[in-house]
Amino acid sequence: MGRGRRRPDRRTSPGRLLHPDHHRPAGTAPRSRPVTEEPPAIRTRGLSKSFGEHQAVCGVDLTVRPGEVFAFLGPNGAGKSTTISMLCTLSRPTAGGATVAGADILTQPHRVRARIGVLFQHSALLPELSLARNLQLRARLHGLSRAQARHRTAHALRLVGLDDRRRDPVRTLSGGLRRRLDIARALLHGPRLLFLDEPTVGLDPPARAELWRHLRTLRTEEGITVFVTTHYLDEAEHCDRLAIIDHGRIAAEDRPDRLKAALGRATIRLRTSDDTKAARTLHEAHGLRPHADPGPDGTLTVPVADTASWLPRLCATLSDRGLQVHSAVATSPTLNDVFFHHTGRHIS
């Protein structure tokens, strides 16, 4: 079909700005969209990937709702990058499938790519060119006119708070600012869904916090769905929902507060003179089920109904049996506890 006769893609037409609310006045709230009326931003069914004998991703079922910030939390080697590369159509599943931004990753990969923005760990910016030039070149590669490229560049730089640096060479940016520019670059073609693979690796805490502030702005002001992989618990804590992936399988999926509440119990972490004996003693004396955390600095985690009454009882019981308690820390459930509960180990 000739170029002039092709029907413009409703979502990727260069004449359209970043989202359906683009003509709303700056500073006003985005149009509310009832979650139930919209199809999921991502839905996977039995998504799997094997490398030879090794199953990197095993039957992942996942639903990400439009407009939410969704964290994919897991330790190194859990299968996060492999999952994201299948969702972005960079690699094919060996079983199962998914729809992403309303398109099928197996049968409509070109549509998926047109509707998503992707940020991998390696930046593709040209260091000697200015911020604006980098983005304009990218926008032109997306097929936009000069005027559209300028317009989208200005908008994307504003979104990530870099408009005042637009004329500076990229090489003058700190790591955190470069990551923000990477985000702006991924937004140029107006995606409704942004994938970020470990976007804060190598950044110091203030730069991480600032990057997250901008990611949340994308959600609240632009309605963009954000799917982010991380192994930082504090980052997952501030997402709308998260999935824990371990050994290629989804171990849990929910809102952070619900995942913590579902544990239902506080814990007491003990360091004792003999954790194995202490675990057995507490089980025999009180019917408790302590978990020994492996490793040289391991602790004994004891789930209890409430820490205030149990802490003195545990210490008294252990002391009666000749065990020394070197330290005892009472805590309410954290995401680390949630991760431990579902995977049997702590995330490092």
Ligand SMILES: Nc1ncnc2c1ncn2[C@@H]1O[C@H](COP(=O)(O)OP(=O)(O)OP(=O)(O)O)[C@@H](O)[C@H]1O
């Ligand atoms: N191309 C490949 N060939 C063989 N094995 C692979 C390949 N890519 C990934 N794997 C393996 O699949 C598993 C999942 O890897 P993946 O990179 O998805 O994990 P990850 O959770 O993203 O970890 P990281 O945080 O370290 O990037 C690992 O055991 C990894 O070694």
